[in-house]
Amino acid sequence: LGRVEITDGGSIRFSSTSGVNNGGASAIWDTNTTGGITCRNTATINLGSLVGSGSVSGSSGATGTGTFVIGGRSEDCTFDGSIVDATAGTRIAAVTKAGTATLTLTSATGLTYGGVTNVNEGTLRINGVKSGVGSTTVKTTTTLAGTGSIAGTTTIQSGGTLAPGNGGIGNLTFSNLTLNTGSKLNLEFGAGNDKATVASGSTLNLQSGI
Numbered sequence: 001l002g003r004v005e006i007t008d009g010g011s012i013r014f015s016s017t018s019g020v021n022n023g024g025a026s027a028i029w030d031t032n033t034t035g036g037i038t039c040r041n042t043a044t045i046n047l048g049s050l051v052g053s054g055s056v057s058g059s060s061g062a063t064g065t066g067t068f069v070i071g072g073r074s075e076d077c078t079f080d081g082s083i084v085d086a087t088a089g090t091r092i093a094a095v096t097k098a099g100t101a102t103l104t105l106t107s108a109t110g111l112t113y114g115g116v117t118n119v120n121e122g123t124l125r126i127n128g129v130k131s132g133v134g135s136t137t138v139k140t141t142t143t144l145a146g147t148g149s150i151a152g153t154t155t156i157q158s159g160g161t162l163a164p165g166n167g168g169i170g171n172l173t174f175s176n177l178t179l180n181t182g183s184k185l186n187l188e189f190g191a192g193n194d195k196a197t198v199a200s201g202s203t204l205n206l207q208s209g210i
Helices: none
Strands: 003-005 011-014 023-030 036-039 043-051 055-059 064-070 077-079 082-084 091-097 102-105 117-119 123-126 136-138 143-146 149-156 161-164 171-179 195-206
Touching: 036 043, 036 064, 043 077, 055 064, 082 091, 117 123, 136 143, 143 171, 161 171, 161 195
Parallel strands: 003 023, 011 036, 023 043, 036 055, 043 064, 055 082, 064 091, 077 102, 091 117, 102 123, 117 136, 123 143, 136 149, 143 161, 149 171, 171 195
Antiparallel strands: 055 091
């Protein structure tokens, strides 16, 4: 696959057939302005690159989790659209960051999905507001960056990096943040300073050896 364009007002729904490479890890998936991507029941959907300002949503069939594996093309991409549950708490969406490049999510209102977020490869940059309360896990050799905010519990595992900012000075805000032993905090100082802010009344857990 090369580039898959979902026209405005159109949508594509992937099945949950076991063993099928749903989507395409080498394709660019363009939702344009109002195009949509969803799945049927529990499924894993590979989106090599995700762009546009349309929508990605969890299972539109029975109860289950649609896991969207984004970034397999290993090229930087920005998604301005929404990632949401089809039904909160039962038909949910989850995100896995794949590939060596950077995925940037910018929506201020549409990142409401309740499933987990796993940064398995490369960099996830949150410049929008991730209000869904599913956990975020940043694994070894990967990076979490951005100037937005992240609800739920965020854990930077050993070998993972927290780098607030958007290629420069910036502030990334968390509801609850844990930096495990062996994790890295990458801050820039200059005309202002990078900040990782934990919201009032929330939890910051700093383990020894970060």
